[in-house]
Amino acid sequence: MNKQRAIPDGFMTVGEIAKKMNTTVRTLQHYDKEGVLKPSAESEGGRRLYIDKDIIKLYQILTMKQLGFSLDDIKNRLVLLDTPEAVADELSNQAIEIQSKIESLSKVLNMVETLKGEVLQMKSVDWHKYADIVAIIQSEYVGYWVIKHFDNKILNRIRKRDVDKNMSLFDRWRYITGQAEELQKTGISPKSRQGMDYAKDFWDYIKEFTGGDMSLLPELLKFEGAIDEWDDNDCKAAWENAKEFTENALDHYFTTIGYDPFMEEKTNDTNE
Numbered sequence: 001m002n003k004q005r006a007i008p009d010g011f012m013t014v015g016e017i018a019k020k021m022n023t024t025v026r027t028l029q030h031y032d033k034e035g036v037l038k039p040s041a042e043s044e045g046g047r048r049l050y051i052d053k054d055i056i057k058l059y060q061i062l063t064m065k066q067l068g069f070s071l072d073d074i075k076n077r078l079v080l081l082d083t084p085e086a087v088a089d090e091l092s093n094q095a096i097e098i099q100s101k102i103e104s105l106s107k108v109l110n111m112v113e114t115l116k117g118e119v120l121q122m123k124s125v126d127w128h129k130y131a132d133i134v135a136i137i138q139s140e141y142v143g144y145w146v147i148k149h150f151d152n153k154i155l156n157r158i159r160k161r162d163v164d165k166n167m168s169l170f171d172r173w174r175y176i177t178g179q180a181e182e183l184q185k186t187g188i189s190p191k192s193r194q195g196m197d198y199a200k201d202f203w204d205y206i207k208e209f210t211g212g213d214m215s216l217l218p219e220l221l222k223f224e225g226a227i228d229e230w231d232d233n234d235c236k237a238a239w240e241n242a243k244e245f246t247e248n249a250l251d252h253y254f255t256t257i258g259y260d261p262f263m264e265e266k267t268n269d270t271n272e
Contacts, residue, residue, distance in 0.1 A: 011049040036075045068098055109253035111137045122148050146230035149223050154216055169209055176202055180242030190248035214261055
C-alpha cells in the first residue's frame with residue numbers, strides 16, 4: 001500500500017467514500033480488516049485512501065451483499081467475476097442457494113405456526129411435549145396433534161422409539177381402523193372368524209404400541225374418550241365408524257381366549 005504524505009487529487013478518505021456510497025466508515029473498516037476491500041493507499045497519518053477503482057469494487061461488494069452473498073463468498077469469488085457469463089453463473093448458483101433457504105425457512109415458519117396453535121390448545125406449558133411435537137412436524141407427519149393428548153407415561157414410551165417407528169405405528173392405527181370400517185360396512189359379525197382375526201390384529205397392535213405395559217391402557221382409554229377434542233376429522237370419523245365393531249370384537253376375543261387385560265390391570269393396581 002502506498003504511503004501518501006498528503007491527500008493527492010483523485011484520492012478519497014474513508015469518510016468521503018462512505019458518504020459517496022451511502023455506507024458507513026465502520027463498514028469500510030470491516031471490509032478492510034476482512035480483506036474484502038483494501039484501500040489503495042494510506043496517508044502518513046494512517047488515513048485510508050481510496051481511488052475510483054476501489055469505488056467500482058465497492059459497488060460490486062454492496063450489490064452482492066444485497067443479493068445475499070456472504071463476505072467470504074465475495075472475497076473468494078469477486079476476482080473471478082470479470083465477464084458477464086461469470087457473473088451470470090454466480091448469480092445462478094446464488095439463486096439456488098436462496099431458494100433452498102426459502103424452502104428451509106418456510107418449513108420452519110410452518111413449524112412455528114403449527115406449534116403456536118398446539119401451545120394455545122394445551123392447558124399448561126410443557127416444553128418436553130413441544131419438542132415431541134416439533135420432532136413429528138419435522139418428519140412431515142400429520143399426526144403430530146396426538147402428542148398433546150398423551151400423558152408423560154405414554155410419551156416416555158414413544159420417546160424410546162425412533163421417529164420412523166412411531167410414524168409406522170400411527171399409520172398402522174389408521175389402517176386397522178379402516179379395516180373395522182370395511183368389516184362393519186359389509187355386515188361382517190364381530191364374532192365371526194374375520195372379526196376374531198381383526199380383534200387379534202388390533203390387540204397385537206396395542207401390545208406393540210405400549211410395549212406390553214398394560215398400565216398404559218387407562219391413558220389410551222382417556223385419549224379415546226377425548227375424541228371430541230381430536231384435531232384430525234378423518235381420524236375422528238374413522239374411529240367413530242370403527243369403535244362399535246372394535247369393542248364388540250375385542251370383547252368376544254378376550255372371552256374366547258379367557259383373558260381380560262383390564263381386569264389384570266386392576267389386579268396389578270390392587271397388589272401395588
